[in-house]
Amino acid sequence: DQQVKQNSPSLSxxxxxxxxxxxxxxxxMFDYFLWYKKYPAEGPTFLISISSIKDKNEDGRFTVxxxxxxxxxxxxxxxxxxxxxxxxxxxASVEGDDMRFGAGTRLTVKP
Amino acid sequence: KAGVTQTPRYLIKTRGQQVTLSCSPISGHRSxxxxxxxxxxxxxxxxxxxxETQRNKGNFPGRFSGRQFSNSRSEMNVSTLELGDxxxxxxxxxxxxGTGELFFGEGSRLTVL
Numbered sequence: 001d002q003q004v005k006q007n008s009p010s011l012s013x014x015x016x017x018x019x020x021x022x023x024x025x026x027x028x029m030f031d032y033f034l035w036y037k038k039y040p041a042e043g044p045t046f047l048i049s050i051s052s053i054k055d056k057n058e059d060g061r062f063t064v065x066x067x068x069x070x071x072x073x074x075x076x077x078x079x080x081x082x083x084x085x086x087x088x089x090x091x092a093s094v095e096g097d098d099m100r101f102g103a104g105t106r107l108t109v110k111p
Numbered sequence: 112k113a114g115v116t117q118t119p120r121y122l123i124k125t126r127g128q129q130v131t132l133s134c135s136p137i138s139g140h141r142s143x144x145x146x147x148x149x150x151x152x153x154x155x156x157x158x159x160x161x162x163e164t165q166r167n168k169g170n171f172p173g174r175f176s177g178r179q180f181s182n183s184r185s186e187m188n189v190s191t192l193e194l195g196d197x198x199x200x201x202x203x204x205x206x207x208x209g210t211g212e213l214f215f216g217e218g219s220r221l222t223v224l
Contacts, residue, residue, distance in 0.1 A: 006153070032211050043115070043201055043215030044154070089154060096211035098167045101146070103153035 003027045004092050006102035013109050019077040021105050023090030026071065030092040030100075035064060035075050038087045038104070047088075048075070080109045113138065115216035117202050123222045129190040132219045136183050136204030142166075143185040144213060145177060148199040157200075160185055161207075189221075197223045 005024045013019045021035075031052040036044035050057040050064045050073070057064050063076045077084055087106050093099040116135040124130050136143050145157040156169035160179035177187040183204075189196055199220050203213035 004153075009151070034211060036213075036215075041217065043203075043217050044213075045215065046212045049211060091154075093211060098156065098159070099144070099211070099213065100156060101154035103151055 002103075003030075004090055004100045004102040006088075006090055006105050008105050009103070010106045010108070013080045013107065015082055015109055015111050016079045019075075019080045019084065019107055019109065021075040021077075021088050021090075021107065023073050023075075023102055024071060025073075025092050027092070027094075027100075028071065029094045032093045032096055033064070033066060033073050034091045034093075034099075035062075036089045036091060036101075038089065044089055077107075080107075082109050082111050085109050115202055115204050115214055117200075117216035117219050119219060120217065121220045121222075123224060124192050125224050126192055126194060128192050129188060130192060130221060131186055131188045132200055132202075132221075134185045134187075134202030134204075134216060136185070136202075137214055140204035140206050140214070141183050142205045142207060143179055143183065144203045144205075145185070145187050146201045146203065147171075148201055148218070149197075154201065157187065192223045194223050197221060 034049040035047040037047045038044040066073045087104045089104045090102040118133045142161045144159040146154040159167045163179045174190045179185045199218040201218045203215045
């Protein structure tokens with residue numbers, strides 16, 4: 001049951017430009033959303049989160065936007081850096097429980 | 112503070128065998144979750160344990176099982192291995208259940224021949 005979908009398996013961006021990663025979900029009960037980043041041979045690491053009572057959360061170069069009516073969230077990285085190249089997973093949960101992940105988007109930032 | 116430790120990191124098995132993977136959570140973390148990662152499928156939720164009790168279970172067959180010990184360490188077992196079980200198995204811990212943010216280990220890469 002793919003309740004969380006990342007429809008773009010890969011994204012390539014030039015260094016310094018904006019990276020936009022998208023995520024859609026189907027379960028309207030989800031109320032907490034997170035983004036994780038994964039480098040090869042490492043486990044995913046938490047990047048940024050947002051609760052359903054907000055529509056935007058910002059942390060440095062990373063901003064997550066939530067559109068509840070469209071059941072859509074996005075991660076913006078500005079400016080993108082080569083070190084941002086990784087696989088990004090979107091995740092959603094109900095009150096922090098039973099977290100569901102998307103299939104991931106591989107971001108490549110070219111120097 | 113040591114991170115989440117998973118053993119073994121790599122293993123090769125043949126069809127029909129069984130395998131046990133181990134996870135030591137971050138000290139003080141009482142919740143442990145397991146995920147299967149395969150190409151194109153992302154992270155599929157297997158189960159979550161908290162205080163030695165299974166709280167949630169994903170949509171996997173009964174061949175996949177797990178347990179948690181009193182020291183919060185967890186094991187997962189896959190019996191009668193199939194080729195499709197080849198994957199990276201990730202363990203994640205968190206201080207309490209329902210807190211959202213997970214801390215992942217590096218995973219155990221299982222190859223079934």
